[in-house]
Amino acid sequence: MKDHLRIGILGLGVVGSGTIQVLAAQRAKIKEQTGMNVSIVKALIRPAEDKKQFADEHGIELTSELADIVEDATLDVVIELIGKVHPAKEFIAQALKNGKHVVTANKDLIAQHGVELVEIAKENNVSLFYEASVAGGIPILRTLTTNYLADEITNIRGIVNGTTNYMLTKMLENGTSYEEALAQAQALGFAESDPTNDVDGIDAAYKMVILTQFAYGMDVALSDLEIQGIRGLSDKDVLQAQKFGYEIKLIGESVKADETISVSVGPALVPKTHPLASIKNEFNGVFINSTGIDQSMFYGPGAGSLPTATSVISDVAAIAKNISLGIDAPQFNEYRRPLQLTAPEANYAKYYFAVTTSADFTADALTALLANEKVQINELAQEIGETNRFMVITESINRLQLAAVEAAIAKQGTLERRMRVMEA
Amino acid sequence: MKDHLRIGILGLGVVGSGTIQVLAAQRAKIKEQTGMNVSIVKALIRPAEDKKQFADEHGIELTSELADIVEDATLDVVIELIGKVHPAKEFIAQALKNGKHVVTANKDLIAQHGVELVEIAKENNVSLFYEASVAGGIPILRTLTTNYLADEITNIRGIVNGTTNYMLTKMLENGTSYEEALAQAQALGFAESDPTNDVDGIDAAYKMVILTQFAYGMDVALSDLEIQGIRGLSDKDVLQAQKFGYEIKLIGESVKADETISVSVGPALVPKTHPLASIKNEFNGVFINSTGIDQSMFYGPGAGSLPTATSVISDVAAIAKNISLGIDAPQFNEYRRPLQLTAPEANYAKYYFAVTTSADFTADALTALLANEKVQINELAQEIGETNRFMVITESINRLQLAAVEAAIAKQGTLERRMRVMEA
Numbered sequence: 037m038k039d040h041l042r043i044g045i046l047g048l049g050v051v052g053s054g055t056i057q058v059l060a061a062q063r064a065k066i067k068e069q070t071g072m073n074v075s076i077v078k079a080l081i082r083p084a085e086d087k088k089q090f091a092d093e094h095g096i097e098l099t100s101e102l103a104d105i106v107e108d109a110t111l112d113v114v115i116e117l118i119g120k121v122h123p124a125k126e127f128i129a130q131a132l133k134n135g136k137h138v139v140t141a142n143k144d145l146i147a148q149h150g151v152e153l154v155e156i157a158k159e160n161n162v163s164l165f166y167e168a169s170v171a172g173g174i175p176i177l178r179t180l181t182t183n184y185l186a187d188e189i190t191n192i193r194g195i196v197n198g199t200t201n202y203m204l205t206k207m208l209e210n211g212t213s214y215e216e217a218l219a220q221a222q223a224l225g226f227a228e229s230d231p232t233n234d235v236d237g238i239d240a241a242y243k244m245v246i247l248t249q250f251a252y253g254m255d256v257a258l259s260d261l262e263i264q265g266i267r268g269l270s271d272k273d274v275l276q277a278q279k280f281g282y283e284i285k286l287i288g289e290s291v292k293a294d295e296t297i298s299v300s301v302g303p304a305l306v307p308k309t310h311p312l313a314s315i316k317n318e319f320n321g322v323f324i325n326s327t328g329i330d331q332s333m334f335y336g337p338g339a340g341s342l343p344t345a346t347s348v349i350s351d352v353a354a355i356a357k358n359i360s361l362g363i364d365a366p367q368f369n370e371y372r373r374p375l376q377l378t379a380p381e382a383n384y385a386k387y388y389f390a391v392t393t394s395a396d397f398t399a400d401a402l403t404a405l406l407a408n409e410k411v412q413i414n415e416l417a418q419e420i421g422e423t424n425r426f427m428v429i430t431e432s433i434n435r436l437q438l439a440a441v442e443a444a445i446a447k448q449g450t451l452e453r454r455m456r457v458m459e460a
Numbered sequence: 461m462k463d464h465l466r467i468g469i470l471g472l473g474v475v476g477s478g479t480i481q482v483l484a485a486q487r488a489k490i491k492e493q494t495g496m497n498v499s500i501v502k503a504l505i506r507p508a509e510d511k512k513q514f515a516d517e518h519g520i521e522l523t524s525e526l527a528d529i530v531e532d533a534t535l536d537v538v539i540e541l542i543g544k545v546h547p548a549k550e551f552i553a554q555a556l557k558n559g560k561h562v563v564t565a566n567k568d569l570i571a572q573h574g575v576e577l578v579e580i581a582k583e584n585n586v587s588l589f590y591e592a593s594v595a596g597g598i599p600i601l602r603t604l605t606t607n608y609l610a611d612e613i614t615n616i617r618g619i620v621n622g623t624t625n626y627m628l629t630k631m632l633e634n635g636t637s638y639e640e641a642l643a644q645a646q647a648l649g650f651a652e653s654d655p656t657n658d659v660d661g662i663d664a665a666y667k668m669v670i671l672t673q674f675a676y677g678m679d680v681a682l683s684d685l686e687i688q689g690i691r692g693l694s695d696k697d698v699l700q701a702q703k704f705g706y707e708i709k710l711i712g713e714s715v716k717a718d719e720t721i722s723v724s725v726g727p728a729l730v731p732k733t734h735p736l737a738s739i740k741n742e743f744n745g746v747f748i749n750s751t752g753i754d755q756s757m758f759y760g761p762g763a764g765s766l767p768t769a770t771s772v773i774s775d776v777a778a779i780a781k782n783i784s785l786g787i788d789a790p791q792f793n794e795y796r797r798p799l800q801l802t803a804p805e806a807n808y809a810k811y812y813f814a815v816t817t818s819a820d821f822t823a824d825a826l827t828a829l830l831a832n833e834k835v836q837i838n839e840l841a842q843e844i845g846e847t848n849r850f851m852v853i854t855e856s857i858n859r860l861q862l863a864a865v866e867a868a869i870a871k872q873g874t875l876e877r878r879m880r881v882m883e884a
Contacts, residue, residue: 058752062610069609069794167607173753175607182606183591183599185493186486186773311759314738319755328482328770329597329760331743335735336756346752349610363785370493 039071041356044078044105044136045096046127047117048087051141051168052079054345055115056094062349072356076115078105106130113355115348116140125149132156132164137365139351141168141344147242151255154367163358163365165351170243171196171320173343174336175350180250181369187328189251193289193458196243198318198338199227199234200266200286204303205316207274208283214269226318226339236265237286237301244288247322248299251290253371256299260377264302264455272419273390273453276427277305280388280415283313287458291378298378305388305429305457312458380435386414386457387438391426393449402426405448409440424449429457463495465780468502468529468560469520470551471541472511475565476503478769479539480518486773496780500539502529530554537779539772540564549573556580556588561789563775565592565768571666575679578791587782587789589775594667595620595744597767598760599774604674605793611752613675617713617882620667622742622762623651623658624690624710628727629740631698632707638693650742650763660689661710661725668712671746672723676716677795680723684801688726688879696843697814697877700851701729704812704839707737711882715802722802728880729812729853736882804859810838810881811862815850817873826850829872833864848873853881 045052056076059066066074076096081087083100091098099105105114106127114131116138118124124145128138133156140146146153146169157164167177171194180189195201202224203217212220218235221227233239241263248256266286277284282305290299306313311333315321320338325331337343358366391402399418406413406428415429433441445451469476480500483490490498500520505511507524515522523529529538530551538555540562542548548569552562557580564570570577570593581588591601595618604613619625626648627641636644642659645651657663665687672680690710701708706729714723730737735757739745744762749755761767782790815826823842830837830852839853857865869875 058610061612061751065612065795066610174756175603175753178606179599179603182602182778183771183774185777186482186490187770188485188489309740311738314735316733326770327485327766328773329599329767330764332598332758332760334756334758337754340754342751343753346611346750347607349752350607353609354606361785361787361790363787366785371489 038359039073041072041074041113041359042111043074043076043113043115043352044080044108044111045076045115045117046080046105048079048081048085048090049117050341051344052117053090054341055117055348056096058342058345058349059352060094066353066356070353070356071360074352074356078108078111080105102127102130106134106136111136113137113139113352115352116142121145121148125153128153129156132160132162135160135162137162137355138164139348139355140166141348142166143169143242143246147245147258150246150249157365158367161365163355163367165354165368167351168344168347170246171322172337172339173347174320174322174334174338175347176322176334177246177250177368179334181371184326187326189292189324189326191289191291191325192247192251192322193287193312194243194247194320194322195285195312195315196288196320196322196338197234197240197286198320199231201315201320202226202318204266204284204286207269207271208278211271213271235267237263240286240288240301244290244299244301248290248297250369250371252292252297253373254297254375256297256375260299262300262302266303269303270390270453272425273427276417277388279417280305280429281308282306282457283308284455285312285315287312287456293378293382296376296378296382298383303455305455307458307460309460310458383435384432386432386459387430388455388457389428389430389445389451390453391445391449391451393424393426395422395424397424397448399426402428405444406430406441409437409444411437411441462783464497464499465537465783466535467498467500467537467539467776468504468532468535469500469539469541470504470529472503472505472509472514473541474765475768476541477514478765479541479772480520482766482769482773483776484518490777490780494777494780495784498776498780502532502535504529526551526554530558530560535560537561537563537776539776540566545569545572549577552577553580556584556586559584559586561586561779562588563772563779564590565772566590567593567666567670571669571682574670574673581789582791585789587779587791589778589792591775592768592771594670595746596761596763597771598744598746598758598762599771600746600758601670601674601792603758608750611750613716613748613750615713615715615749616671616675616746617711617736618667618671618744618746619709619736619739620712620744620746620762621658621664621710622744623655625739625744626650626742628690628708628710631693631695632702635695637695659691661687664710664712664725668714668723668725672714672721674793674795675714676721677797678721678799680721680799684723686724686726690727693727694814694877696849697851700841701812703841704729704853705732706730706881707732708879709736709739711736717802717806720800720802720806722807726880728882730882731884733884734882807859808856810856810883811854812879812881813852813854813869813875814877815869815873815875817848817850819846819848821848821872823850826852829868830854830865833861833868835861835865
C-alpha cells in the first residue's frame with residue numbers, strides 16, 4: 037500500500053515558501069489523519085533565483101527545467117504557484133498528462149481554462165484541486181461541494197478582492213481619497229504597481245466565475261459578466277451612500293432566477309446592517325442565500341502567504357486521503373448544468389445614480405425624467421453649486437429600464453457613477 | 461453495485477418534516493453527484509401522533525415500534541431527530557449495532573456520549589455523522605475536518621446559542637430588559653418554556669464540547685468547562701460595556717496554550733470592531749484563530765427546521781458518496797489527542813467586574829484593593845447613589861489572581877457580575 041506522497045512544486049515565491057513551511061508544520065497531523073507521509077521534494081525556480089539555503093533547509097532539490105518535475109515518475113503531485121495564465125497552463129497540462137495530481141492557487145487560469153484542464157485531469161484519472169484560487173484562506177469551494185450539495189443556492193455574493201476592500205474601508209472610515217487609499221494599499225503590498233486587475237474588478241470577476249461554477253454548476257465566461265471597478269470612486273458617493281444607510285463595497289454577485297443566472301462585479305451599496313458590511317480592510321467574505329440554510333457567510337483572509345499556503349496544503353491532504361482510501365481520482369466540482377443567462381428584462385436590481393447637471397436642472401425635473409421611464413426614485417439628495425449633483429436610489433428596475441434611464445440622463449447631464457443597491 | 465440508499469427516520473417533528481422536504485427537493489441533485497437514489501421510507505412516531513397525511517404524501521411508512529426500523533435489514537441509514545439523551549442514545553446504539561449508518565442533530569447526546577457511540581460505530585463499520593449538532597445550518601464540523609486538517613487552531617470562539625444572542629441583541633439595541641427580552645424570545649419560539657439550558661449556557665457548552673473535539677482532537681467533559689449564563693444580566697452592564705467600546709455576547713471559547721486547552725462559556729465583552737460583534741439576533745457565528753489561515757469566521761442560522769434539515773441531508777449525501785465510492789465507513793472526526801487542561805496559573809484573560817459597595821467606598825480604594833493583588837485596572841466607571849456601583853476592566857490576569865481579586869472584593873462589597881473581555 038502506497039504510504040508516501042512525493043510532491044514537486046512550481047515556484048518558490050512567497051506562497052511557495054509558505055507552502056513548504058505549512059507542510060513542515062502540519063506533516064505529522066496529515067500523516068496521522070491520512071496515513072500518508074507527504075513531502076515536497078523538488079522545486080522549479082527561475083535560473084537566476086537563489087533559493088539554495090531555503091531548499092537545503094527543507095531537503096528540496098532545485099531545478100529550472102520543467103521536465104525534471106513533470107517527467108519525474110517518482111512524483112505523485114505537482115503544486116503550481118507561478119501564477120498568470122502562460123506558461124502555467126501548459127505546465128499544469130503536462131503534469132496532468134503525465135499522471136500527476138495538480139494543486140493550484142491560480143484563479144486567472146482556473147477561471148479562464150479550468151474546464152479544459154479538468155477534462156485533461158479526468159482523461160488521465162488524476163485530480164485537479166484549487167481551493168486557494170478563491171478568497172485565499174477561506175474554505176469556501178470544498179464547502180460548496182459538500183455542505184451545499186443538499187441545498188439550492190439562489191444568490192452568492194462576495195467581497196473577494198482584498199485590495200479594493202482595504203481601499204474602500206479607508207475611504208469610508210478615514211475619509212481618505214481614492215488616490216491616497218490606492219497609494220496606501222500599494223505601500224502595504226496589497227496592490228500591485230499596476231493595480232488594474234484589482235481596481236477594475238477583473239480579479240473579483242475571475243473569482244466569481246469559479247464561485248458560479250461551484251454554486252450553480254454553470255460555466256460562465258468573463259464576457260458574460262457585467263464588470264465595473266472602483267477606479268476613481270468619488271468620496272462624495274462614499275459619503276452620500278453612508279447618509280442613505282449604506283457602505284460601498286466591491287461586490288461580486290451571482291444570482292439565480294428560475295433556472296437562469298446573472299453574474300456581475302461592481303461597487304455596490306451594502307446596507308450597514310448587512311453582514312457583508314462588517315467585512316473590513318483586506319479581509320474577504322462570501323455571503324450565500326439558499327433555500328435550505330437560508331443565510332450563511334464565510335469570512336477570512338483573501339490572500340497572504342500562510343492562508344493561501346494552508347488552502348494549498350488542505351488540497352494536498354485531500355489527495356493524500358483519497359489515495360490512502362483507494363478512491364479513483366475525484367474532480368473538485370462535479371456539479372454541471374447548462375449555462376442559461378438571465379434575460380435583461382428579468383434581471384432586476386435597485387440602482388444608485390450620481391448625476392451632474394447644469395445649475396438650472398431641478399430635482400423635480402430629474403424625478404420627472406425618471407418617471408417618464410416609469411422609474412420611481414426612493415431616495416434623493418442634491419448638492420447645489422455651479423453645477424448640480426444629484427444622488428438618487430431607484431426602486432427595483434430591470435436592465436431595459438436601466439438602459440432607458442441612462443439614456444435619458446445622458447441627454448440632461450453626466451452620469452458620474454451608477455452602482456447596484458443591495459437589499460437588506 | 462448498490463445504487464439505492466434506504467433511510468428510516470426517528471421523529472417526524474419540525475426538523476423531521478423539514479428533513480423529508482429538503483430531501484424531496486434535493487434528491488435529483490444528490491443522485492447526480494453521488495450516483496445514489498436516496499429515500500426516506502420509514503418513520504418512527506409516537507403512538508398518539510397523527511402524521512398519516514404527510515407520510516402518505518411522501519411515501520413513508522409509519523411505525524411506533526423502534527424494531528421496525530433498527531431491525532429492518534433493508535434500511536442502510538437511520539436519522540435520529542427525537543432529541544434529548546434517552547432513549548435517543550439507546551436507539552442510535554441499536555441502529556449502529558445492526559449495521560446502519562446514523563445521522564443525528566442531537567448535541568446533548570453527542571457532547572455527552574459521542575465518544576462511546578463513535579466506538580460502537582467503528583466496531584460495526586458504519587459512520588456516525590452529526591453536522592447539524594453544532595450551529596444548525598453552519599457547515600462548521602466537516603470544514604474543520606477538511607480545510608483545517610492542514611492548520612493548527614489556537615482559539616475557537618462561538619456565538620452558538622441563538623436564543624441568548626437574540627436576547628442580548630434586543631437588550632443592546634432597544635434597551636430591552638433581561639426579562640422582556642426572554643419573554644420576546646419565548647414568544648418567537650426561540651426559547652423553550654423552561655429556558656434553563658439556553659440562558660445558563662448549558663446548550664452552548666454542549667456545542668463547545670463538540671467543537672473542541674474537532675478543533676483539538678480533545679475530548680472534554682462538561683465538568684471541565686467553566687460555564688456561566690446570562691441569567692439576570694443587568695442592562696447597566698450592557699450599557700457600560702457599550703461605553704467601554706464593547707458588546708456583550710454569550711461566547712463559548714476553547715483556547716489552546718502550548719499543548720493544553722481551556723474551554724469556557726459565559727457572557728463576554730466583545731470589541732465592537734470584532735467580527736463576532738456583527739452576529740445579531742438569533743444568528744450564530746464561529747470565529748477561528750489558527751496559525752495558517754489566521755482569522756476566519758462562519759456565520760449562519762444556529763437552528764430552524766430547514767437549515768438543520770439541510771445539514772442532516774448533507775450528512776446523508778456524504779454517506780451516499782462514501783458508499784458509491786466503496787469507502788469503508790469513515791468516522792466524522794479522526795483527530796485524537798490526549799486531553800490536557802490549562803493550569804489555572806497559565807490561564808489568562810482580561811475581566812470586567814461590576815461591584816456594589818457602600819457609598820463611602822471610593823474608586824481609589826477599589827484600585828488599591830486590586831493593586832494589593834498586583835492587578836491593574838484598565839478602565840473604571842462609577843455610578844454613585846445610596847450604594848456605589850463600580851464597573852472595571854482589568855489587565856490580563858490568571859485564574860489564581862482572579863480568585864484572589866474576587867475574594868478581596870467580597871470583603872468590601874458584592875460582586876454582581878464578572879465577565880471575560882475579548883481582545884480586539
